[in-house]
Amino acid sequence: MSDASISTGPRKPPITAVGPIAWAKTNLFSGWLSTAVTLALGYLLIKAALSFVDWAFINAIWSVPSNAQGPQTQICRDMQGSGACWAVIGEKHRFMLFGTYPYEEHWRPALACVLFVVLYIISAIRRFWRWELALVWIGMLTAIGMLMWGGIFGLSYVPQERWGGLPITLILATFGLAFAFPLSILVALGRRSSLPAIKVLCVLYVELIRGVPLISLLFMASVMFPLFLPEGMNIDKLLRAQIAIILFAGAYLAEVVRGGLQALPKGQYEAADAMGLSFWQKTGLIILPQALRMVIPPLVNTFIGFFKDTSLVLIIGIFDLLTAGKTAIVEPAWQGFGVEVYVFIGSIYLIFCYAMSKYSRGLEAELNRHRHR
Amino acid sequence: MSASADLAQIASAAKADAPPAIELAGVNKWFGALHVLRDVNLAVAPGERVVVCGPSGSGKSTMIRCINRLEMHQEGRIAVEGIELSDDVRALDAIRREVGMVFQSFNLFPHLTVLENCTLAPIWVRRMPKKDAEELAMELLARVKIPEQAKKYPGQLSGGQQQRVAIARALCMRPKIMLFDEPTSALDPEMIKEVLDVMVELAGTGMTMMVVTHEMGFARQVADRVVFMDQGEVVEVGTPDQVFNAPKTDRLKLFLSQILRGH
Numbered sequence: 271m272s273d274a275s276i277s278t279g280p281r282k283p284p285i286t287a288v289g290p291i292a293w294a295k296t297n298l299f300s301g302w303l304s305t306a307v308t309l310a311l312g313y314l315l316i317k318a319a320l321s322f323v324d325w326a327f328i329n330a331i332w333s334v335p336s337n338a339q340g341p342q343t344q345i346c347r348d349m350q351g352s353g354a355c356w357a358v359i360g361e362k363h364r365f366m367l368f369g370t371y372p373y374e375e376h377w378r379p380a381l382a383c384v385l386f387v388v389l390y391i392i393s394a395i396r397r398f399w400r401w402e403l404a405l406v407w408i409g410m411l412t413a414i415g416m417l418m419w420g421g422i423f424g425l426s427y428v429p430q431e432r433w434g435g436l437p438i439t440l441i442l443a444t445f446g447l448a449f450a451f452p453l454s455i456l457v458a459l460g461r462r463s464s465l466p467a468i469k470v471l472c473v474l475y476v477e478l479i480r481g482v483p484l485i486s487l488l489f490m491a492s493v494m495f496p497l498f499l500p501e502g503m504n505i506d507k508l509l510r511a512q513i514a515i516i517l518f519a520g521a522y523l524a525e526v527v528r529g530g531l532q533a534l535p536k537g538q539y540e541a542a543d544a545m546g547l548s549f550w551q552k553t554g555l556i557i558l559p560q561a562l563r564m565v566i567p568p569l570v571n572t573f574i575g576f577f578k579d580t581s582l583v584l585i586i587g588i589f590d591l592l593t594a595g596k597t598a599i600v601e602p603a604w605q606g607f608g609v610e611v612y613v614f615i616g617s618i619y620l621i622f623c624y625a626m627s628k629y630s631r632g633l634e635a636e637l638n639r640h641r642h643r
Numbered sequence: 644m645s646a647s648a649d650l651a652q653i654a655s656a657a658k659a660d661a662p663p664a665i666e667l668a669g670v671n672k673w674f675g676a677l678h679v680l681r682d683v684n685l686a687v688a689p690g691e692r693v694v695v696c697g698p699s700g701s702g703k704s705t706m707i708r709c710i711n712r713l714e715m716h717q718e719g720r721i722a723v724e725g726i727e728l729s730d731d732v733r734a735l736d737a738i739r740r741e742v743g744m745v746f747q748s749f750n751l752f753p754h755l756t757v758l759e760n761c762t763l764a765p766i767w768v769r770r771m772p773k774k775d776a777e778e779l780a781m782e783l784l785a786r787v788k789i790p791e792q793a794k795k796y797p798g799q800l801s802g803g804q805q806q807r808v809a810i811a812r813a814l815c816m817r818p819k820i821m822l823f824d825e826p827t828s829a830l831d832p833e834m835i836k837e838v839l840d841v842m843v844e845l846a847g848t849g850m851t852m853m854v855v856t857h858e859m860g861f862a863r864q865v866a867d868r869v870v871f872m873d874q875g876e877v878v879e880v881g882t883p884d885q886v887f888n889a890p891k892t893d894r895l896k897l898f899l900s901q902i903l904r905g906h
């Protein structure tokens with residue numbers, strides 16, 4: 271009878287079918303070949319991890335003595351690379367983070383960085399996604415500008431040429447994406463416009479910018495752009511680089527957004543039209559919310575790419591985080607400690623990029639809830 | 644001829660005296676070189692229920708989509724509630740406010756809840772306060788018998804439920820005219836009835852309706868007139884009785900024999 275089997279109730283699967291042991295058995299030790307590969311890779315992995323720990327912690331030197339000639343790095347050199355010389359970070363981190371900004375005023379760029387992070391966190395919370403958020407952005411960015419430049423509220427004036435390090439990277443990335451993203455949406459919409467002039471303009475923009483390396487755009491912005499300007503008029507070098515980055519990022523993001531627009535079924539447009547929604551209502555309420563949700567992964571991918579690409583401004587002599595790091599080890603006493611510096615700077619980039627990636631995964635899951643039953 | 648058909652004829656004759664809700668006069672449309680609407684003339688009186696049938700590709704969808712300008716016609720005149728469709732955006736907006744449309748594939752907005760789907764147009768197009776729009780939406784969701792699904796997303800509903808939401812969504816704009824393009828063709832057989840029941844109920848309220856469908860039972864039950872189209876032309880127009888029981892043209896006879904075999 272079928273009733274008899276139901277009355278016993280559901281049973282748990284056998285212990286060999288679930289849990290970590292079962293997982294390891296099916297994924298790591300499913301046959302002699304996979305067992306051999308697992309063991310070999312495991313050995314290499316553990317060996318690499320152990321030697322990293324040796325280098326980074328056990329044999330590492332955390333500080334070096336100093337005398338009248340400056341820091342004595344001989345003990346670091348005596349290690350011949352068997353241990354990290356973290357003393358270089360302790361000694362030079364202020365320069366790497368803030369570049370040539372006046373030393374006594376370092377609290378200002380530091381506070382600016384904190385404000386940036388606060389701004390990111392506020393913007394990440396969906397509850398705050400209202401138009402008032404735009405005011406918060408304007409307020410925060412103004413505050414950051416006042417901190418960096420000074421010249422008011424008793425803050426001494428610091429010309430832009432002396433800014434450097436992390437604030438530069440955050441400024442380029444934040445303004446870059448904050449302007450490039452809306453620009454890209456307009457361009458993506460424009461490429462689908464029924465007005466030929468707008469369409470041609472948008473296609474030209476995307477194809478021209480995409481066909482040129484960012485480095486050459488930056489060169490053009492720094493060298494050629496001033497030639498076109500009237501005598502005496504001079505746009506800040508940072509601003510020129512910023513515009514180049516916005517234009518470049520805008521073209522790439524526009525293609526990502528266009529992909530989302532194309533993936534949307536025609537019926538969505540028709541239903542919105544039939545209801546009498548205007549073009550902007552239809553776009554803002556129906557089309558973009560769906561199209562952008564679909565392209566969150568490639569969108570964030572592009573965001574992360576551009577966060578790191580801001581480091582290319584080093585070729586036109588702007589002191590971003592990476593350039594400041596390179597410059598920090600030009601001094602003879604610290605020459606040869608590049609690995610430590612790059613590990614330090616790399617981890618700063620990693621923290622920001624990983625946060626973006628982690629956040630986007632959460633956002634994607636949350637915004638696409640409606641797709642699941 | 645049966646008594647009910649006589650009555651229907653009298654009713655539609657009486658309605659024909661009023662200015663038409665929808666008027667198509669000499670309408671022609673091409674897709675590239677393909678002539679899909681050929682000199683279509685049709686007037687729908689206020690409160691009249693018209694069923695449009697015809698073989699696949701005969702231009703039924705194109706015709707009703709021209710009425711709210713989801714497609715543009717190239718020749719002839721289309722007027723809705725006395726407003727002529729033209730390049731004037733205000734005329735189009737006015738017409739789209741008066742005309743609700745239900746699609747074969749529902750076309751609900753998947754990122755919005757059922758309730759938000761229903762309140763969207765009243766809030767943004769009619770500028771109705773959110774609270775009023777929600778009350779209205781709940782009232783209409785109750786009328787299509789799914790008020791308990793208001794907080795769900797369309798993807799969580801069955802096809803029949805989704806199509807009933809789509810009907811409620813269109814009704815939330817308080818339209819004077821409802822267009823249906825094969826509203827039951829994408830549904831499993833067991834869900835067709837729940838949607839047709841809602842449409843029959845709607846017909847009972849005196850709504851002007853134009854319905855593309857092959858549901859003969861529905862046509863006989865609610866239609867004042869049936870329009871038969873073939874190859875972009877309106878071939879026959881008459882009461883359900885005249886069209887289904889006494890076809891005059893060979894084309895209609897052939898079509899009827901085909902769909903009767905299909906059912």
Ligand SMILES: Nc1ncnc2c1ncn2[C@@H]1O[C@H](COP(=O)(O)OP(=O)(O)OP(=O)(O)O)[C@@H](O)[C@H]1O
Nearest residue numbers: 674675677679697698699700701702703704705706
């Ligand atoms: N956007 C379009 N571009 C080009 N041709 C089209 C387009 N839409 C429809 N057609 C063609 O126009 C003709 C009429 O199409 P329509 O969709 O109006 O037919 P229908 O009567 O609704 O058919 P069905 O019963 O299959 O829905 C068909 O030959 C179709 O292939």
Ligand SMILES: [Mg+2]
Nearest residue numbers: 703704705825
């Ligand atoms: Mg059709």
